[in-house]
Amino acid sequence: MGFSQCNLGEPWRVAMNAEVAARARDFPDLEIVYADAQQDNAKQVADVENFLRQGIDLLMISPNEARPLTPIVERVFRAGIPVVVIDRGIEGDQYTTFVGADNYQIGREAGEHIAAVTGGRGRIVEIRGLPGSPPAVDRSRGMHDAIAAHPDLQIIHSPVANWLREEAMSQMEMALAAHPRIDVVYAHNDPMAIGAYLAAKAKGREQEMLFVGIDALPGLDGGRQAVADGRLDATFVYPTGGREAVEIASRILHGEAVPHRVVLQTEKITAKGSGRISHAGPRG
Ligand code: FRU
Secondary structure (H helix, E strand, O other): OEEEEOOOOOHHHHHHHHHHHHHHOOOOOOOOEEEEOOOOHHHHHHHHHHHHHHOOOOEEEEOOOHHHHHHHHHHHHHOOOOEEEEOOOOOOOOOOEEEEEOHHHHHHHHHHHHHHHHOOOEEEEEEEOOOOOHHHHHHHHHHHHHHOOOOOEEEEEOOEOOOOHHHHHHHHHHHHHHOOOOOEEEEOOHHHHHHHHHHHHHOOOHHHOEEEOOEOOOOOOOHHHHHHOOOOOEEEEOOOOHHHHHHHHHHHHOOOOOOOEEEEOOEEEEOOEEEEOOOOOOOO
């Protein structure tokens, strides 16, 4: 099977590939060919076309952006080759199975957390992921819906930083210059939350506000450690789905019926500990 990853520049993606490789070792009849699209939609389309030329039995793909990748995924699926889409969706439903957490729900939980820690009053800077990737849209919508019940919680600035720490740092510098008081930074992933934290710290303003992110990767550079150190107030586990995607792929290749959607669980991580968040969707 071909596995088209949208980039390997972000630690979360490296973790996904490691999970895929580790789980694949349990299925000796699975051979995986990897491609890294380096955040480039055109390269990702070319990677999938290359897989088609090589003759794959199944495509696994984590698309960079939904719209530009939809036609090639549809082409593969309509050619009778099963497709497992991971984490970032495509448009429509021309694929076999989607594996990922519910980003709208994560956004809602983040908004509810922000409302609770601020007592429903405060100025929020929202730092957004790549706009063409569905998790950025859903994490924003969920959070906006959650805080709509709190008229004294205001989003005062919402720049795009494309999931990247460095871009979040420079966007946050502009937010700090424009706003003398910021209470909360909600970033759509931990690297951007940590970038915003670093920008605030450079101005001596990091104590003025709380930072909330998403991913909760383990390890020294991950969100869990940032919560433990007090750099982030909270983060939400965003499982990579690598393990589950390989399991689904193997089941498909053995002719088993599989669900169209596999919803992975999230978990809120704060310095007080973690709390499971229940999801409506089925698991496994
Ligand atoms: C990695 C990443 C994660 C984020 C996910 C959303 O590429 O930016 O940090 O949670 O993608 O698709």
